[in-house]
Amino acid sequence: MIRLCGFSLSNYYNKVKFALLEHEIPFIEETVLASQDDAMLAHSPLGKVPFLITEHGSLCESQAIIEYLAACYPEKQIFSRDPWEAAKEREMMLFVDVHLELTARNLYKQAFFGGTVTDATKGRVEKLLTRYIGGFRRLAQFGPYLRGDRFSVADFSGFVHLPLVGLATQQVYGRDFLVEAGIDWKSYWKAINVRPAAERVTADRKAYMEATRKA
Structure with a gap:
C-alpha cells in the first residue's frame, strides 16, 4: 500500500x-x-x-x-478526460503552486513563525504577487471552483494554498492581496471544505497544530 x-x-x-x-x-x-x-x-x-x-x-x-x-x-479520473480541460487543470495548479504559493512563502517567516523579513524582500514579493495575482484572477473562474462549476484536481492546490497567500499578506502588509484583487478566497475555501475529504484534511491539520502546542 x-x-x-x-x-x-x-x-x-x-x-x-x-x-x-x-x-x-x-x-x-x-x-x-x-x-x-x-x-x-x-x-x-x-x-x-x-x-x-x-x-x-x-x-x-x-x-x-x-x-x-x-x-x-x-x-x-483525477484529471479530466478531455485533453484541453486536463491541460487547463494542470495550468491552474502550476499557477497556484509556483506563482502564488512559492512567492508568498517568502513571507511565512514573519507571517506565521515570529521572524522578520527584510524591506527589500517585502518590496520584491509585493511587486511579484501583484502581478501574479492579476494573472491568476484572469485564469480562475470561481464558479464556485477554480475551473468553473465542476470540482477538479486544480482545487486540491487552491484549497490548501490560497488561505496561506491571503493570510500571509494580511499579516505582513496589513492587507489581503487576494481580497484586494476581488478574490473571495474565504467563500471559495468554505465551498470546498464541505467535502468529506476536505473536512478530514482540515480536522487533521487542526489536531496536529493542537498536539504541537501541547508538546
Whole structure:
C-alpha cells in the first residue's frame, strides 16, 4: 500500500492527502518532518515533504505525486478526460503552486513563525504577487471552483494554498492581496471544505497544530 510521508501542517502534504482521500485511494500516513538526515535524503533529495513510498521506490514533489496517482488509477479520473480541460487543470495548479504559493512563502517567516523579513524582500514579493495575482484572477473562474462549476484536481492546490497567500499578506502588509484583487478566497475555501475529504484534511491539520502546542 502507498505510504504518504510528511505532516499535516504542510500544505503540499495536504494537497496530496486531499487527492488520495477524495478519490478513495488506499494509503497509510507516516509522520515525517523535513530534515537533512541521510535517511530522509534517500527518499526526498532535498529533505522536503511530502513524499510517497511505493512498491517501486520513493517519489517526491506534490505535482509529480498527483501525476503518478492519475496514471496508476485511471479509473479515478483525477484529471479530466478531455485533453484541453486536463491541460487547463494542470495550468491552474502550476499557477497556484509556483506563482502564488512559492512567492508568498517568502513571507511565512514573519507571517506565521515570529521572524522578520527584510524591506527589500517585502518590496520584491509585493511587486511579484501583484502581478501574479492579476494573472491568476484572469485564469480562475470561481464558479464556485477554480475551473468553473465542476470540482477538479486544480482545487486540491487552491484549497490548501490560497488561505496561506491571503493570510500571509494580511499579516505582513496589513492587507489581503487576494481580497484586494476581488478574490473571495474565504467563500471559495468554505465551498470546498464541505467535502468529506476536505473536512478530514482540515480536522487533521487542526489536531496536529493542537498536539504541537501541547508538546
